[in-house]
Amino acid sequence: MNTANGATLAQLEKQLRRRRIASGDLDGIQDELANIPLHDVIRVVERQPSKRGAVLIRLLPPERASAVFEVLDPVHQAEIVEELASDDVAGLFSSLGAEDRVRMLDNLPPKIAERFLGDLDEDARADTNLILGYEKGSVGREMSPQVAVVEPGELVRDVVEKLRADADDLETIYTIPVVADERTLCGAVSLRDLFIAQPDAQVGDIMREIPSLRDTDGAEDAARRLLSSGLLAFPVVDHGNRVVGIFTHDEAADIVEHADSEDSARQGGSESLKQPYLSTPVLKLVRSRIVWLLVLALSAILTVQVLDIFEGTLAEVTVLSLFIPLLTGTGGNTGNQAATTVTRALALNDVSKGDILKVMWRELRVGATLGAVLGVLGLGIAWAVFGQDIGVVIGATLFCVCTISAMVGGMMPIVAKTVGADPAVFSNPFISTFCDATGLVIYFLIAKSVLGL
Amino acid sequence: MNTANGATLAQLEKQLRRRRIASGDLDGIQDELANIPLHDVIRVVERQPSKRGAVLIRLLPPERASAVFEVLDPVHQAEIVEELASDDVAGLFSSLGAEDRVRMLDNLPPKIAERFLGDLDEDARADTNLILGYEKGSVGREMSPQVAVVEPGELVRDVVEKLRADADDLETIYTIPVVADERTLCGAVSLRDLFIAQPDAQVGDIMREIPSLRDTDGAEDAARRLLSSGLLAFPVVDHGNRVVGIFTHDEAADIVEHADSEDSARQGGSESLKQPYLSTPVLKLVRSRIVWLLVLALSAILTVQVLDIFEGTLAEVTVLSLFIPLLTGTGGNTGNQAATTVTRALALNDVSKGDILKVMWRELRVGATLGAVLGVLGLGIAWAVFGQDIGVVIGATLFCVCTISAMVGGMMPIVAKTVGADPAVFSNPFISTFCDATGLVIYFLIAKSVLGL
Numbered sequence: 083m084n085t086a087n088g089a090t091l092a093q094l095e096k097q098l099r100r101r102r103i104a105s106g107d108l109d110g111i112q113d114e115l116a117n118i119p120l121h122d123v124i125r126v127v128e129r130q131p132s133k134r135g136a137v138l139i140r141l142l143p144p145e146r147a148s149a150v151f152e153v154l155d156p157v158h159q160a161e162i163v164e165e166l167a168s169d170d171v172a173g174l175f176s177s178l179g180a181e182d183r184v185r186m187l188d189n190l191p192p193k194i195a196e197r198f199l200g201d202l203d204e205d206a207r208a209d210t211n212l213i214l215g216y217e218k219g220s221v222g223r224e225m226s227p228q229v230a231v232v233e234p235g236e237l238v239r240d241v242v243e244k245l246r247a248d249a250d251d252l253e254t255i256y257t258i259p260v261v262a263d264e265r266t267l268c269g270a271v272s273l274r275d276l277f278i279a280q281p282d283a284q285v286g287d288i289m290r291e292i293p294s295l296r297d298t299d300g301a302e303d304a305a306r307r308l309l310s311s312g313l314l315a316f317p318v319v320d321h322g323n324r325v326v327g328i329f330t331h332d333e334a335a336d337i338v339e340h341a342d343s344e345d346s347a348r349q350g351g352s353e354s355l356k357q358p359y360l361s362t363p364v365l366k367l368v369r370s371r372i373v374w375l376l377v378l379a380l381s382a383i384l385t386v387q388v389l390d391i392f393e394g395t396l397a398e399v400t401v402l403s404l405f406i407p408l409l410t411g412t413g414g415n416t417g418n419q420a421a422t423t424v425t426r427a428l429a430l431n432d433v434s435k436g437d438i439l440k441v442m443w444r445e446l447r448v449g450a451t452l453g454a455v456l457g458v459l460g461l462g463i464a465w466a467v468f469g470q471d472i473g474v475v476i477g478a479t480l481f482c483v484c485t486i487s488a489m490v491g492g493m494m495p496i497v498a499k500t501v502g503a504d505p506a507v508f509s510n511p512f513i514s515t516f517c518d519a520t521g522l523v524i525y526f527l528i529a530k531s532v533l534g535l
Numbered sequence: 536m537n538t539a540n541g542a543t544l545a546q547l548e549k550q551l552r553r554r555r556i557a558s559g560d561l562d563g564i565q566d567e568l569a570n571i572p573l574h575d576v577i578r579v580v581e582r583q584p585s586k587r588g589a590v591l592i593r594l595l596p597p598e599r600a601s602a603v604f605e606v607l608d609p610v611h612q613a614e615i616v617e618e619l620a621s622d623d624v625a626g627l628f629s630s631l632g633a634e635d636r637v638r639m640l641d642n643l644p645p646k647i648a649e650r651f652l653g654d655l656d657e658d659a660r661a662d663t664n665l666i667l668g669y670e671k672g673s674v675g676r677e678m679s680p681q682v683a684v685v686e687p688g689e690l691v692r693d694v695v696e697k698l699r700a701d702a703d704d705l706e707t708i709y710t711i712p713v714v715a716d717e718r719t720l721c722g723a724v725s726l727r728d729l730f731i732a733q734p735d736a737q738v739g740d741i742m743r744e745i746p747s748l749r750d751t752d753g754a755e756d757a758a759r760r761l762l763s764s765g766l767l768a769f770p771v772v773d774h775g776n777r778v779v780g781i782f783t784h785d786e787a788a789d790i791v792e793h794a795d796s797e798d799s800a801r802q803g804g805s806e807s808l809k810q811p812y813l814s815t816p817v818l819k820l821v822r823s824r825i826v827w828l829l830v831l832a833l834s835a836i837l838t839v840q841v842l843d844i845f846e847g848t849l850a851e852v853t854v855l856s857l858f859i860p861l862l863t864g865t866g867g868n869t870g871n872q873a874a875t876t877v878t879r880a881l882a883l884n885d886v887s888k889g890d891i892l893k894v895m896w897r898e899l900r901v902g903a904t905l906g907a908v909l910g911v912l913g914l915g916i917a918w919a920v921f922g923q924d925i926g927v928v929i930g931a932t933l934f935c936v937c938t939i940s941a942m943v944g945g946m947m948p949i950v951a952k953t954v955g956a957d958p959a960v961f962s963n964p965f966i967s968t969f970c971d972a973t974g975l976v977i978y979f980l981i982a983k984s985v986l987g988l
Contacts, residue, residue: 121746128885153763246731255727256709273726274708278699293574309792310606312785314767331784332765339762342795343879349802350875351868359880360890364897368904371872378868379909383916385860396853403849403856407838407971410860415804415831415967419824422803426796427812432581437813444817451821456832463836514868518860 095126112141124150128358132158135361136165139174148177155340156182158357160189163198172201179253180209181224181333188218221304222297224337225318225327226253231261234268234286238279245276254330259317260289265324267294267317294319297326302341303431305334345429348506349422351378381515385410388519392526395535401468402529405476409525413483413517416452420445420491421513425505428495438496442489449488450481457481475529482528483521490516548579565594577603581811585611588814589618592627601630608793609635611810613642616651625654632706633662634677634786641671674757675750677790678771678780679706684714687721687739691732698729707783712770713742718777720747720770747772748782755794756884758787798882801959802875804831834968838863841972845979848988854921855982858929862978866936866970869905873898873944874966878958881948891949895942902941903934910934928982935981936974943969 115123115138123142127135127150139147139162151159151174163171163186175183175198187195187210199207209227216222230252232241245255258276260269269289279288293311295304295318308316308331318327344354352371355362389396389406396403424441427433433441457480465473491513495505529535568576568591576595580588580603592600592615604612604627616624616639628636628651640648640663652660662680669675683705685694698708711729713722722742732741748757748769761769761784771780797807805824808815842849842859849856877894880886886894910933918926944966948958982988 125884153765242730249727249731255730273730274702277695277708277726277730278702309785309788312788331788332762335762335765335784335788338792339883342799343883346795346799346802346875346879349799350871352872352876355876358883358885359876360886360893364900364904367876367897367901370876371869371901372905372908375865375868375872375905375909376912379861379865379912382861382864385864386857389857389860393853393857396856400846400850400853403859404839404842404846406856406859407842407863407975408832408835411835411838411863411967411971412828412832415828416824418803419805419828422799423805423808423812423820423823426799430792430796430811431578432811433813440813444820447817448820448824451817452825452828455825456828459829459832514864518864522860 095129115141116143116146120146120149124153127154128158129360131361131363132161133165136162140166140170144173148174152178152182155357156185157189158361159186161357163190164194168197171198176202176206179226180206180213180228181226183210184213184223216297219301220297221295221299221301221318221329222327224301224333225297225329227327228253229259229317229325229328230255231259231265231325232271232285234260234262234284234289236285237281238276238283238285238288239281241285242276242281253328254315257292257313257315257317257328259325259328260285261325264322267319267323267325270317272314292317295329296321301337304329305337305341306431308334309338341429345425345506348504349425351375378515382518384515384519385522388522395526395530398535399529399533401472405525406522409479409483410518410521412456412480413487413521414514416449416484417487417491417513417517420448420488421495424492425495428499428505433496435496435500438493441492441496445488445492446485449485452488453481453484456484471533475525475532478528478532479521479525482524483517486520486524487513487517548582568594569596569599573599573602577606581607581611582813584814584816585614586618589615593619593623597626601627605631605635608810609638610642611814612639614810616643617647621650624651629655629659632679633659633666633681634679636663637666637676669750672754673750674748674752674754674771674782675780677754677786678750678782680780681706682712682770682778682781683708684712684718684778685724685738687713687715687737687742689738690734691729691736691738691741692734694738695729695734706781707768710745710766710768710770710781712745712778712781713738714778717775720772720776720778723770725767745770749774750779754790757782758790758794759884761787762791794882798878798959801957802878804828831968835971837968837972838975841975848979848983851988852982852986854925858978859975862932862936863971863974865909865933866940866974867967869902869937870940870944870966870970873901873941874948877945878948881952881958886949888949888953891946894945894949898941898945899938902938905941906934906937909937924986928978928985931981931985932974932978935977936970939973939977940966940970
């Protein structure tokens with residue numbers, strides 16, 4: 083990839099900071115922005131706070147501005163739009179496809195969104211409203227309604243002419259759904275097939291079967307299926323099998339990237355930023371984390387209460403308190419290993435809701451094996467340093483904690499999915515807290531019986 | 536997506552288990568496998584242990600068997616190949632593209648791999664050896680060497696004829712690199728451009744600039760760039776800018792999926808399985824987790840030692856031990872939030888190594904804000920229950936722990952990347968342990984000074 087080297091980017095960013103202070107003199111930046119490769123401009127905009135990003139977009143020639151704006155994350159687009167004057171925005175806004183426009187509108191305050199909708203020409207508004215009619219997270223919301231369809235009886239020659247004429251208005255000409263009466267889907271031809279076929283062949287002779295999507299299907303699952311199929315697009319149909327749009331590989335790649343960012347964030351106990359890290363204001367970072375942190379801290383009060391119950395035991399044998407972080411930590415780690423593995427397997431559709439018992443049985447065996455290894459080690463080390471009794475307590479606790487944590491950790495994401503929650507949300511916080519509290523109870527029960535307290 | 540319903544799949548799996556016991560009678564399954572949609576067959580194979588997967592593949596008609604085998608993960612392919620007789624394998628093996636073949640060979644014992652290589656015909660062996668010459672994880676290892684190139688002086692009509700004839704042997708005809716002398720890259724034409732162009736136009740008139748990749752570039756970064764560009768392929772060039780292959784969107788999607796699975800697994804403290812969860816043997820699951828679990832448990836001994844140092848304080852004020860899991864937990868959570876966010880930003884190229892100070896300064900502010908909120912809450916609650924002194928200790932500790940954890944958590948993945956390690960590897964284990972141990976030291980230092988011990 084031929085990229086301007088890091089030095090140039092860094093220099094540009096430095097200038098940007100300096101020039102804003104000596105305001106008014108923006109010509110230097112304008113020249114520079116016109117001369118560096120497009121993807122470097124994108125990278126610079128993605129690394130600036132939205133206010134400064136908006137200044138940059140305004141300095142770009144209109145075509146470049148649209149090209150940059152188009153590839154930004156919807157949340158980032160919305161923030162920049164709020165900083166721009168409305169005539170700057172009108173141009174950017176009309177260059178977006180209907181589905182991208184809707185995604186940006188979703189992130190704007192309703193009043194501003196309505197004004198922009200009003201400014202669109204009639205066709206664009208109709209397409210936008212059509213997409214807005216579908217539920218968030220559905221295929222209908224992410225498809226493009228601008229799709230060419232052909233009929234089985236048409237000649238390849240005629241189709242080629244038609245596509246040549248319409249190519250500019252279409253989202254893709256690589257996959258063309260073939261329809262029978264009332265636009266019901268009966269197959270598809272690829273541009274490759276049309277290209278190789280004889281001009282006087284009929285579409286019906288060269289069309290193939292193609293998997294289709296319902297407009298109400300979940301967009302994330304659909305996107306993963308499209309990407310793993312290696313195809314370029316799936317036709318989208320309504321309840322009557324009528325073609326209503328097309329779902330393309332580049333939308334799918336965006337959706338999967340955002341879904342994976344969200345899963346990653348939630349595994350780490352925060353909400354997804356939905357925009358590049360460096361363009362995110364600090365307060366927004368705080369907001370993305372504070373809720374989970376509070377939930378976690380408040381549930382951790384449970385551990386304080388468990389310890390409170392056993393305070394007598396603790397006071398008697400202070401050495402027991404030394405192992406608290408080690409035991410809760412190991413339980414939490416085992417639980418999170420299992421939860422992470424199963425959450426990813428659910429996302430990739432390798433595991434489904436009906437597999438819960440199968441998963442629990444696997445994780446029980448995995449946890450017991452891990453627990454046996456750690457338990458023997460813990461027994462040996464603790465015995466050597468603190469004597470036989472403490473050794474036995476630590477070894478037995480590690481075995482039990484690992485077994486239970488792995489099983490619960492593997493089960494939780496499936497339970498979450500079954501009740502309709504995001505598997506990644508439930509896992510981390512619940513599992514850490516559950517493992518901490520349960521682990522402590524097991525620890526003190528074993529300690530009391532072994533030490534005869 | 537028209538899928539056979541879950542009941543049918545479950546029935547098939549049940550039969551599979553039953554029939555294996557009453558061995559010999561496999562005809563029923565063979566019939567069933569021939570009649571269900573291809574992607575259901577794939578799903579069934581992906582959900583079986585490899586031994587059973589191999590039986591299924593052998594029962595399929597040869598063309599279906601190849602179609603199923605092609606889309607499995609390389610590790611899973613290798614496991615199945617080891618279960619099959621060598622004449623079954625020869626057919627499956629020759630149906631793979633050179634780059635897929637290499638990926639599977641990488642996962643086979645060297646002896647078996649060599650035998651398969653020897654069985655290939657000359658052309659296929661040459662392509663395979665070419666790919667094997669590139670380093671693992673490089674673009675060269677993942678590209679397809681079967682690429683068509685055209686010259687600027689050629690007529691669209693002639694190019695179309697040539698592509699029609701060669702289409703079956705090529706990885707893609709959607710993106711055609713344009714080359715000057717000695718195959719040096721000078722642009723590209725897309726099938727769409729060729730399709731729309733006049734037949735007597737020259738390639739030079741319709742060609743466009745296209746980002747290219749070096750064969751030695753990192754494959755993961757390249758794959759993310761290709762997917763976010765919305766293009767279908769990038770040409771791959773050598774050090775002399777000569778075209779040596781093409782890197783396509785479907786390879787890119789596979790690579791990104793595996794990289795994200797790996798990051799997800801490592802965030803959860805385990806190694807990536809590289810094959811579907813249910814097809815993975817239990818002992819392999821144990822192996823994927825045991826190393827990190829041991830590393831974590833052994834580093835957690837650090838916390839035992841820290842507590843050991845402060846055992847006197849603990850014995851004097853037992854109530855201090857009640858808050859240990861809460862404080863270490865909160866520190867770990869804050870650190871992991873920051874680490875997860877920054878790891879993802881590094882993966883998406885939103886943040887680079889040079890941004891370390893910028894990131895630390897942001898995370899310092901985020902951490903201090905989070906710490907202030909939690910600290911005030913902690914102060915209030917602990918004061919109400921355990922009195923003013925304990926309240927002040929808990930509040931001050933929460934503030935310090937959050938600030939330091941966020942900063943260190945944000946810094947760690949960048950440090951890891953700078954020293955050449957995977958950012959996701961370093962983060963979770965190191966941060967948890969670091970936060971636990973540092974948190975405890977801070978806690979007892981504050982406690983000693985506030986309580987005057």
